[in-house]
Amino acid sequence: MTKKQYDLVIVGGGMAGASMACALAETDLRIAIIEAVPWRSDQQPSYDVRTISLSHGSRLIYESMGIWPQISSQAICPIHSIHISDRGHPGLTHLDRKDAGVEALGYVIENRALGAALMNSLEKNEHVDVISPATVDKIDVAEDLAVLTCTADGEELIVQAKLVVIADGGRSGLREKLNFQTSVDDYQQTAIVCNVSPGKPHHHRAYERFTPSGPLAMLPMNDSRCWCVWAVESGDVDELLSLPEPQFLEKLQQEFGDRLGRFSRAGERYAYPLARDRVEETISSRVVLVGNAAHTVHPVAAQGFNLGLRDVTWLAEVLVAAHSDSEDIGALEVLQRYEDIRAKDTQRVTAFTHGMIQLFTSKLAPVIAGRNAGLLLTDMVPELKHILLKRTMGLSGRQSRLARGLKLKQAEWTGQGVASD
Numbered sequence: 011m012t013k014k015q016y017d018l019v020i021v022g023g024g025m026a027g028a029s030m031a032c033a034l035a036e037t038d039l040r041i042a043i044i045e046a047v048p049w050r051s052d053q054q055p056s057y058d059v060r061t062i063s064l065s066h067g068s069r070l071i072y073e074s075m076g077i078w079p080q081i082s083s084q085a086i087c088p089i090h091s092i093h094i095s096d097r098g099h100p101g102l103t104h105l106d107r108k109d110a111g112v113e114a115l116g117y118v119i120e121n122r123a124l125g126a127a128l129m130n131s132l133e134k135n136e137h138v139d140v141i142s143p144a145t146v147d148k149i150d151v152a153e154d155l156a157v158l159t160c161t162a163d164g165e166e167l168i169v170q171a172k173l174v175v176i177a178d179g180g181r182s183g184l185r186e187k188l189n190f191q192t193s194v195d196d197y198q199q200t201a202i203v204c205n206v207s208p209g210k211p212h213h214h215r216a217y218e219r220f221t222p223s224g225p226l227a228m229l230p231m232n233d234s235r236c237w238c239v240w241a242v243e244s245g246d247v248d249e250l251l252s253l254p255e256p257q258f259l260e261k262l263q264q265e266f267g268d269r270l271g272r273f274s275r276a277g278e279r280y281a282y283p284l285a286r287d288r289v290e291e292t293i294s295s296r297v298v299l300v301g302n303a304a305h306t307v308h309p310v311a312a313q314g315f316n317l318g319l320r321d322v323t324w325l326a327e328v329l330v331a332a333h334s335d336s337e338d339i340g341a342l343e344v345l346q347r348y349e350d351i352r353a354k355d356t357q358r359v360t361a362f363t364h365g366m367i368q369l370f371t372s373k374l375a376p377v378i379a380g381r382n383a384g385l386l387l388t389d390m391v392p393e394l395k396h397i398l399l400k401r402t403m404g405l406s407g408r409q410s411r412l413a414r415g416l417k418l419k420q421a422e423w424t425g426q427g428v429a430s431d
Contacts, residue, residue, distance in 0.1 A: 013169075014169050017339065018040070019042045021158075023142060025318075027178070030177060031043055037330055037418070039333060040139075044144050061118050062119055063316075065115075066116060067405050068315075071323055074412040080127035085119055087118045088117050089118065089229070090213070091107065091215045093218070096370065096381065097222070101385030103389040109392070118231055143163070144160050144163075149188060151295050151297065172296065174297045177299075190292075199224045199243060201309055202281050203238060207276075208228075208274075223241065223242050241284060259275075286307055286363070293342070293346065295340070296340035298348065300318060302318060305317065308363045324348060326418060327412070328348040
């Protein structure tokens, strides 16, 4: 049996966990990442062939962390405009980068490229140890530290830390073991994702098309491809996954329409069930949940990972302030500061995505008329566009230092929040 001691242990080396360690890169905190999948393995689900949609706000965060320049430019496709429509009805809205005064509203990035940038950064950091492959079997919380009993390379490993950050995804087994209370809204939908080749250039435009079964998004990619995120009724998934490519593309064409011409090819299809998963309290003594371990939302408007990245930046800011003031970073009062900051943003995003699904899957005539009127009104009123863009770009509400392009530094806790410039 081996024993190791750290200031902070992050359980989960996917995007949220790796971003957490990168956010603290310039501190002297001793950090360990415990990851079940072998490091740099193709088996890591966070870094597979799929893509992720990053908001403009998330780009600012990764720029502050020094990660953005390390992402291969060949794997980044900017979103210049967004077309929102309701299938079979006249309502639609156009959003453009000119409406927000930014270079791009967001970016579609290949998971593998973002993962490689995060891993490269971590491997250069002498304060971060990656323990992989390893699993956490048990966490015992004492008054002054947490003790993790792990299995690494078939041997028992004991890891001690002031704080444990659980970032092992929406199917986190640890949060249940630690008695975090969760509530789930099952949408009875499953997302089918794949890349497709359209017949017309996408011109860096993203499409969000609401259909009776759920939203269908087409996101621009490089090489004249699009990333398809198609929410369908769960009972139809097996049939759609098993269809030969031509028949699958025909079904997709019927739902999406011809704004991108005829689809000619589809890549490998993946599927995952959709639900809103919320944890009542994301903290306990010496333990905090971030990212999908703390909340999962419907992929409509691409808010999920961007919300989790804001968790990471605020937790890093609170921890740096506490550490600079010689406080115990795992103390419940320190973690409570973090939860107080994050509560409003989390509630707003989960309510927004949930409300969108309820609104656009309703078959009631008054609701259909109202939502289409709302789309048309938003298209015509710049102030409404501005509100919607700020929310979807991750720029509404209070912004962390990293989101504002500032480095983490020593800061005093004021009782109202971390002192800011």
